[in-house]
Amino acid sequence: MTDKLDFPLDAAPFDLIVIGGGINGAGIASEAASRGLSVGLYEAKDFAIATSSASSKLLHGGLRYLEQYEFRLVKEALAEREILLKKAAHIVRPMRFRLPHHASLRPAWLIRLGLFLYDHLARRSVLPPSRSIKLEPHDGLNAGFINAFEYSDCWVDDSRLVIANVKHAHSEGAEVRNYCRVLNVSRNQELWDIELYDQRTKQTMHRSCRAVVNATGPWAADFLNQFSPDKSLRTMRLVKGSHLIVPRLYDGESAYLLQNDDKRVVFVIPYLDKFSMIGTTDIPFTGDPYQAQASDDEINYLLTITNQHFRHQLTATDVVSSFSGVRPLFGDESSPAQELSRDYELVIQTDHGKLPILTVYGGKLTTYRKLAAKAVDKLSEFFPNSMSSQSSLSVFAEAKGFDYRSLFKQVSLQYPELAKPTIERLIELYGVELWEILSVIGTDTRPIVGDLYQAEIDHLVSNEWALTLDDILNRRTKLGYFLNNEEREALLSVVDHDLSFKIEQQ
Incomplete structure (x- = not known):
């Protein structure tokens, strides 16, 4: 790697500059660089500092999204699980999930139908299918829970998945910088002019490029409105999801999906051998996403649902740590947060067909690679010499021969x-x-x-x-x-x- 303080004052124009070092920005930089484009990737703070390190750390199709008829999104996410199991084998691992049955919340036939679709919407070559199981006392659940449904998804270290993409982009020639804030983007005749402030060197720099990607996550609309010549064409709703870390609740490596009478579900996931991770909430959010943290109401909500299911009863004093991430979602203002789509949209704005800026609205961890490939495809009319995508077949360096x-x-x-x-x-x-x-x-x-x-x-x-x-x-x-x-x-x-x-x- 080039010395992290070696940031030349000038550089040849890039094909593409990506703003935002979360999973979508890192994924797009990795995808574009591997397809022959020259790329710059700039992040205002640290890579994965916000939403991309505050997820539930799952690569999953989203079983509950089937109830919202999001079949395309679920199918795409299920297919991506299998790809990422190989692409990032060092940080992705299969995990079995157990769904204790509440007859009063969802009938067994509906769950079986959902799991049948979950098993067959996309091809599986690694993950085993769903099944019905009997719960045992050593599983740790309350005595009233006898039957459960078990299915497969994957766990991932989310922040390290971001780093794997950043490293790959860099290995393909991209200039990557964290703690490097974009102050302004403006069109200047045939090129974009990007004004940067490097927080380590305390220097203002300029880079130029032929296209810009705005992958700033919950800041996407604000970034366009405040720092670019264009205005956001989409309105996003910000939703906060909080997670709790508590001492391990039960033995075994299975995770649990707990149903609640508000139709939401809560994950309880083995974490770092010693802990269980509980989450997540879906609460409308205003303010600075960097400052998001779990409220007392969220903590009580998650603990209450967990205590309704497990014999070991938790109190707020058992919470070792908590973290919160802010997700930008689509949907009507009157719709509950849990009903908002986890899908994404890629929107290009140009100046009379030239100098495009592509903005990423929405997205989820599981489908980041597919989103990245679509983003570069969408820009291909401006880069006719770009190569076709191979990211579904390639493997990160850390996972080669793993x-x-x-x-x-x-x-x-x-x-x-x-x-x-x-x-x-x-x-x-x-x-x-x-x-x-x-x-x-x-x-x-x-x-x-x-x-x-x-x-x-x-x-x-x-x-x-x-x-x-x-x-x-x-x-x-x-x-x-x-x-x-x-x-x-x-x-x-x-x-x-x-x-x-x-x-x-x-």
Whole structure:
């Protein structure tokens, strides 16, 4: 990677500049660069800092969307699960979901019909089909729950999926920058002029390009209205989804889908071995999406539904942590948030057929790759020499030749001093690229805190654009859940000076 402070004052015009480093922006940059376009990707804060690190961390078709007749969206998402299982094998894994039966909420025949469609709307080659099961006492549910339905979906580390796309875009020649805010975009004769402010160097830069992608998520409409010559052609509704992290509620690797009498469903998902993740809510949101956090009402709502199902009863004091993300959705103002579509729309605006700006409205984690391919296809009339998409067949570098069992065995033999949980953590984060870290860990005498070595920090700074302690602990890894205040202070005392940028901003 080019030195993260090496940001030349001028550069040749790009074909495409993507604004926004969440999953859609990173995916579009990756797709466009792999199809032969020159690309710049700029994110105002850290990659995946907002909605794309605050999801339910699922690659799923959206079983409940069938009730809203969103068959195309569900079919597309189901097909993408299978693609991403191979494309990002190091961070995606199959997960079985259990739906305890409430006869008063949804009849069994309706659930069976929905699961039949879920099994057959798209081809499955990896994931097993749905089935009916009997619940056992060790499952942890209240005694009143006897029958359940079980089906397949996938879990993913959402923020690392963003980083995988950013890294791939960079490997294909893209210029990528986080902590680099776009101040203005304007058409200037034959090119777009993009004014940037790099928060690390405190410098204002300019880049030019032939097309712009506005992938700023919940800020998409505001960005057009405030920083571009165009006005947004769509109105979005912002909806907040909150999640709770609590001590693990039950044994086993299955997740649960809990029904509620308001027709919503809540996931309870095993998380980081020690925890369960509970979510999500759907609440109208106004304000700054960066400041979204779980309200007391949301916490009580999620805990109440969970306590209605599980024997172990939770209180607010059991909440280890919480996070909230803001999703931009379509729909009538009078419709409940849970009835709004999770679909997406790609809208191009031009100046008399030239200098397009494509805005991404909506979207969901599961379908990001398909959205990215469609976005580049939509711009292809302006780039007739762009290549066809191969992203459904290609594999991220971290997942090439990935085999968990084989990799674990090799690492265990070569690095017997590393504890089993450390090896598992490194494999699940970095896939086959963990060898780059291990080759340096071998020279470290001991970790800085927990099982975090200086070599891993250096790797994240040099290869994954980590600039702050928060970048490292909460997005590149999830070690923030496992460090106490003393360990955080110890880490602050030894990290590279580069990381002081954000620390000073906290």
